[in-house]
Amino acid sequence: MQEEIHEQMKVRLDKIPQIKDAGYHAYADRFERTHRLHEAARLDDGVKGVRVAGRIVGLRYFGKLAFGHLADVEGKLQFAVQKNKVGSQFNDLKSLVDIGDFIGVEGEIITTKTGEKTIDIDKFEFLSKSVRTLPEKFHGITDPELRLRKRYLDLIMSEESRERFKKRVKIIKTIRDFLDSNDFMEIDTPVLTNKASGALARPFITHHNMLDIDVYLRIAPETYLKRAIAGGFDKVYEFARSFRNEGLDASHLPDFTLLEYYCAYWNYIDNMNFTEKLFRHLILNVNGGLELVYGDTKISFDGEWPRISFRDLILRDCGIDINMFETREELLEEINRKGIRFEAEIDVSKAGRGTLIDLLYKKVSRPQLINPVFITHHPLDLSPLARKNDENSLVVDRFQLVVNGWEVVNAYSELVDPLDQASRFRQQAEARAHGDQETMDIDNEFLECMEYGMPPISGWGMGIDRMIALMTDSSTLRDVVLFPLMRPLS
RNA sequence: GGGCUAGUAACUCAGUGGUAGAGUAUCGCCCUUUUAAGGCGAGAGUCGAAGGUUCGAAUCCUUCCUAGCUCACCA
Incomplete structure (x- = not known):
């Protein structure tokens, strides 16, 4: 409670001792539920002894009767409180309970005259006091800055926001299930690293006190996932939170989630085929069709995607x-x-x-690329970790999936030839010496791993946040991340 | 970093040089089928910050802070 206490907050703080005097706990330790709110809302009328809990998001009094709603991210349930049923608790509700508080209730499921499933309560328990007032009930929070800084309020007030983040959960689960069912194994690789490798980007640098060395926050998990392949894993993936110390705007976040997978014995063409399957499965399962609408743009994932x-x-x-x-x-x-x-x-x-x-x-x-297109065969010097094309040594066996002008997926046949890899690193170093900032560090530990031998591999990476923005029709990545980095208020 | 826009009560917003306003929310009263409930009454403000112009500034000027959109670079 850093700032001054205003009138409304004082009123609520003053209720805390009164709650205790009335025999409740202002911050109870538990409540035994029989159903979650959205489950109770599907019960038949007449079911008794139903116990649910949630935050009060609306409360209306009519003399000796009150209606309110309990809500959480999954749903909401109306509750009715009748004075002639709950007795003295009715006055407790009136004098001690505010919108924003958490309560637990027990009662019978009914349907009101207006046709809404309602729990007609026999009693309630106080669970947790809210000492601040929630935003205005009709408009909610409209200030985009406040929505980001106080996302919890945005979630409480905005159905759209709740749906967006639930969709994010579903997208990630759908991808994870698909990879699991295709025999990929989910592994973890380090976030703090000695080299910022695996991509061309500026890293965050931090310091390890005990070792007295600077370390980098990873910009991509790539080289570690390939080390795992060398170690005998043959299909791996990671939802890798990655960090890039670059721009911050509608399509770039300083920390973002990069999904990468690697499969031994595949090449980039096998990988393109798998990518089509993965996306079809994802979009069909999450959106129910193969067309996405993003702003004014219609994006169709149907049919074979062009490869150019x-x-x-x-x-x-x-x-x-x-x-x-x-x-x-x-x-x-x-x-x-x-x-x-x-x-x-x-x-x-x-x-x-x-x-x-x-x-x-x-x-x-x-x-200009709106519908999904595979762009293949990138220039060699842009792809220091990708395998050279057998016909044209100036390009690599690489593809990007571009959707709506965004590079959603980047993948290639991995370079596993240690001599070639060493020479690529040298080229990167030369380019850097000539002033090119967009280059990759030499990573000798990774090189040594490759010298022990790696099978043919095709690897794949996708910016999850961008894909989620596409699928949720969000104009900025900060809308699909719960708590994006903001400059602190001083 | 450049351009444009915004910041007024807890929330949503009016107010363009002359006493700081409304709705929600809060407090008091009435009300047993509401769901943006309704009715009557009350309290609530460092007008983003600092400086300046003026008899007088939320309003005009300057600087700063914060954010959004946008342009250029990065996934």
Whole structure:
């Protein structure tokens, strides 16, 4: 109770000793329920001895009768309190109980004149006193900042918000069940690491006092999951909370959930086929159809999804054949000649060839991709952990699933050749030496693991939060995360 | 970081230079079928913060804080 106590709070605080004087506990230790609220709401009339508990979210008095609602995230149930049934407890309710309090009630299931399932109570128990008033009942919280900072209030007040987060639970459970039923094993890999590897991104750095070393919060679980494959697990996955010290906006969070799985003996084509199955299963089970509506956009996951190479896509969208330009200088010259400008924060003149191609793709192609499309065969220098294509050594056996202009999935045939991996790391180091920020650290421990031998592997990663935003028609990722990071109020 | 917008009672919002307002909520009274219940009455405010202009500032000016949207970069 940091701030000053205003009138309404004082009124409620003053009730706590009165609650005790009346023989209740203001903060009881337990309540034996026979049903949860949404279960009780499905019982037949006449069932007696029903005991339910919840937060009071509405309360209306009519002289010697009162109606109210108990609610939780799963549902709500109306309760009726009649003075001639509960006796002296009626006045206790009136003088001690407020909207926002938790109570437990026991009574009989009835249906009111207006047709609503109701528990007509014989008695109630006080469970927990709320000393602050809930937001206004009709509008709830509309200030987007308050909704994020005080998500619990948003959940109490907004059915839409409750449904969104329940859907998140269902999405994650559906994916987990699907992977489990396909013989994947869920494992955990470290969050604190010595190297920020597995992706191209700026990490959070923290410090371990006892070891006196700086450690990184992982940017991806990739290299550890592959170590598990080397150790003999042959299908693994992890819902990996990952951390990137970069922008923070509607489509980027500093900590987000990255689902990755790895399967030994698959290549990227097996993986694309599996991806289609996974998504069909997910969307059909959670949304009941294969079409999603996101804002004004309709997205169809039906049918076979197009598979197009990075080169063909860029050629189609801006007429540049990236295979014709083998150095970054030649490519940059061509990009400038076509009049394509990147208003990039990073210095384009320092970017490597791969980074340039990536910028080009994000500028001319990606925004146009609405329905799911597999983009394949990315430039080698953008994919230091992916296997080289057997026909064209400038590209890798990689795919991204792009939906609504978002990279939802990134996957490839994993590089398991330790000599090639060592040379890729060296290339990354060179690019960094030339000023390219978007590079990967050399990870010698990972390399050594690979030297002991890894089977063929295909790995896969998906930003869960983005997928959930797509499936819940949420315009910002912060709407699908319960408690997003906010600058503290000082 | 740039541009635009916003911050007034616990909550939702009016109020554009002249005594700080409404609804919800709270407190008191009436009411046994309501569900944004209703009726009568009352209390509740550092108008985001600091400075300035003015006889007088929620209102005009400056700076700052916070947030949302948006643009550029990152999943």
